[in-house]
Amino acid sequence: MGQNKAEAGDTIVTIHLSKTKLWEVDSEHPQESGLFEAAALLQAGGTVAFPTETVYGLGADARRTEAVERIFEAKGRPSDNPLIVHISDRAQLAELTAPLEGASAALAAQLMDRFWPGPLTIVLPVKPGAVSPRVTAGLATVAVRMPAHPVALRLIAASGCPLAAPSANRSGRPSPTLASHVRDDLSGLIDGIVDGGAAGVGLESTVVEVDGDTVRILRPGGVTAEGLREIAARVEYDAVAAPGAGGTATAAEAESAAAEVQTPRSPGMKYAHYAPQGEMRLVKGELGAVSAYIAAEVRAAQARGERTGVLAFAEHAARYDADCVLAVGSLAQLESAAQGLYHALREFDRRGVQRIWAETCPEEGIGHALMNRLSKAAGHAVVYV
Template sequence: MNHPTTVTTTIEQLLALPQPPGPGFPLVLKVSPSSFRFNDGVLEPPSNDNERNDHSSVALAAALIRAGRVVAFPTETVYGLGADATNEAAVKRVFEAKGRPSDNPLIVHVSSLDMLSTHLLPQNTPIPSQYSNVLASHWPGPLTILLPKSDAVPPVVTAGHDSVAVRMPSHPVARALIAKANVPIAAPSANTSTRPSPTQASHVHQDLSGRILLILDGGSCEGGLESTVLDALRPPPYVVLRPGGVTVEMLRKLDGFKDTLVFKKTKENETSSEVLAPVTPGMKYKHYSPRIPVILFEVDQSVLHSTIQTRILRLHAEKSKPSSTLTPHQSSSTPAPETLTIGLLQTETQMPLDFSLTTDTLTHPRIRIIHRLLGSSRAEVGRNLFAALREMETECHVCFVEGVREVEEGLAVMNRVRKAAGEIVYDSK
């Protein structure tokens, strides 16, 4: 991946390329978030050569958006794959690049309330008043709201629904891109469908190499989990359709949102229209999965060690069989066949769990455990989760994940891990 400091490729050269562009792409332009400042919602001009280079890079990306192409860019949550939300053909390119099902709607990103009103809402329709306190507290930021949509928003964006999911990102590069493009940008996460969401430009390159023209590399994403999606179009109590960076506890502190509910997919509602025809992403399909099995442990800390130890012994017995299907995703660091490598992502426990008394006695294959402590807070766990899942798939045969309490950011963490997991181990009691 190249990180040029100046823009040497012209928009004409990029638009002349076939779609998808194929080997050698995407072009990666490194930009500093500090180069972009807003004053009363207006992007300020650059003040030095480095900032001018960064603004030129974003201007190139914005020109591609206006020309109907797709661009990957950083947000405060995860990297997004963006297209002009009012251009049906451009939005279809997003679905094609990701391999995304057409009935999985997209979130539209705006840089200002004026852009929202002009492009997304029906004519003479204000933002519903019930959202006033929420937007005053959490926009710009990792919060998506459902709104009635204008006919200017093509059905492909909303999967045919009459509402559109909208947010205003706080990341300076994302806001600058939208402002320079001067159109709302429809953008899901910039990964291939079902994969862990990308929190670094390198993750985007891993998944979308040859499929898109350009990545704006603004460094690692601060939040690490996708935005909260809030539906206040329905009668109260309002519902969080997808938990994220704005926690349910934060929302419940606001006037009118004290009784806010959280949608959960269950056996009872899995055939409902809300699940089968979702109005927002993250409600229907399998998501966030690395290329190795993920096992989630939702057990009390008092039995976590013994429960994992039992599973290690079971996996060792399985790996010992000639017919074993436990194989890691092939990479330069793929573990040796005589070793069973287990990734262990710890969340609540802050000291690496020691299984040496068990693993040192096992041979053919030997056991190797790679520990990762995801953080000392639930927000930090969320920030590191997707990158850790991607790391584990290159080094391990299987990944164990310790569950986290479903409070604050922990609710969003568990929402993602449950969707990534092929198996969940519960307390036996």
Template sequence: MTASRTQTLAPDAAGLARAAELLRAGELVAFPTETVYGLGGDARNDRAVAAIFEAKGRPRFNPLIVHVADTDAARALAVFDGDAERLAQAFWPGPLSLVLRLRPEAGLSDLVTAGQPTVALRMPAHPVARDLLRVFGGPLAGPSANPAGRVSPTTAAHVLAGLDGRIAAVVDGGACEVGVESTIVATGGGPARLLRPGGLPAEALEAALGAPLRLAAADPDRPEAPGQLTSHYAPGVALRLEAHAARPGELLLGFGPEAQDAAINLSPGGDLVEAAAGLFAALREIDARAAAEGVTSVAVSPIPDHGLGRAINDRLRRAAAPRPDAASSL
């Protein structure tokens, strides 16, 4: 399923009705969430889910997050234990995805879960996403709306830059507020496990649970949740992390007041929320600057590894990981 031309839809009643019509027909529609733009497809439709993988060029073994309108819709798809109930009550709607045991009668495409007995569920807080889910009336598989391995989109223009002509439409709801993907937590069978840092700090989750999260060891060959591949969110240039200054021939992606000479500064004031919100846009901009100036390496300032800094560092490590196909991805 490909689109000869990607429509841009307004986030009004007419635009959402058209988006829902396309989704019911098995087409793909990108939509804004508070984290990044998601690439929506009917999670019950095998062909629609397969089209998501095709549009993104995404590995088939990487599972997808399913977006739902409310907790009743989530409970119809998965089994909630005590930890899941506590986290959903505290943080839904919001930037939290819960990996839970899939109900046999859920009716989701097997491609959504990549053949695993669990499913990642999220109730987004963005009003446009919530309205679209209500109008559509079902669960939407919704990975980030970008080609696999590329920087995630935080505006409709970012979506079109990567997927124009590959999907039917994008609902333009403006810039995303959080700017990094949802935090992913698995519950059941023991202590809750942090599978992916994201837009909701782990410290807040632990406070709600009254217990520490266990850090899950990811298998890069069989990820349990999205975003666990070793190389992910990668720009076209090499990144050198924990750098306090740029070497000759490098650009500096800075953080904080000490990075005055940075080509781009994620937050001159050292604000992790500001840095997280602008991370993907900054990676896109530094990538374009490097290409224009013939630079092949970007130095990245150290980022404090707490709160949202953990999510930022997670994305930067994946962006910096060696990629066998790096030359073809430029």
């Protein structure tokens, strides 16, 4: 596949991937000129993937239905799954949302003051006609966030568009934390990819709604419940997002909770996500029992001729002898595990692993979001030992 370099300064290289262009941008010093071509594509109704501090997003002008529909087509995304709108300036909220009132307005403003830019999405009343109905899935609300990534902020500002941007992967696959992951899934299906290096948090944003003095978590993510409690008098969980529903509920309980969601109020509430191609199981219990169970399962699978994988924390990886053992990060530093999760799941696919067993972690802090994503990746299949 040919490569063409454009003389647009030191911060950008343009590469053509079939009909998908790749721009390599210096995330430390992104220049307006370096992002002009990508911004122009967005202005024209195109689709462009770009880095955020969480994962790579696939952006399109949130106001244009034909542009937003291209996101759904490229991803194969269910039509009733709403999209998050990304902005670069809080002034844009006036164009997109209707005002909240009273305590709700005050709390939402406090959350923005503390966590924007950052991995927090807030569900707000949508101003009629402000965005495509495909963005809101017909709801009277719109989910909005301001990413904490210099490339994302520059691109949004240069485009002049509020960007609807789910993760830049085929629906159901592990989310992309590198531009190469986006290429693997979407090359030839979207107009461009802005490569700004690796994402930081590694898991999607936390999605919340506010009601008076209460914050309700609809999807756990990069901002923890503990962090939210520093701002809000009360923090509650939606049933689908609650600890236990993320990693310790039975498959039947998780499916029942998801089935009760008609039109989800945010991404991550209804559909399976993040899954590797191999069959995956979480194993929960005391470490010795977990490692013994996984070892026995690995031997049995290998005897059947299956290629095996184990997803373990760095402290325990040496205990396992599967065909592919990946240390996702440290149990003592779960932020590192969150950063490495999606890359590890994609690595199992690259190595052709057919059966995967994964260790679990406490659902505290970022561990709540980590277990939420692991459980979805495993189709809520948890073995207790």
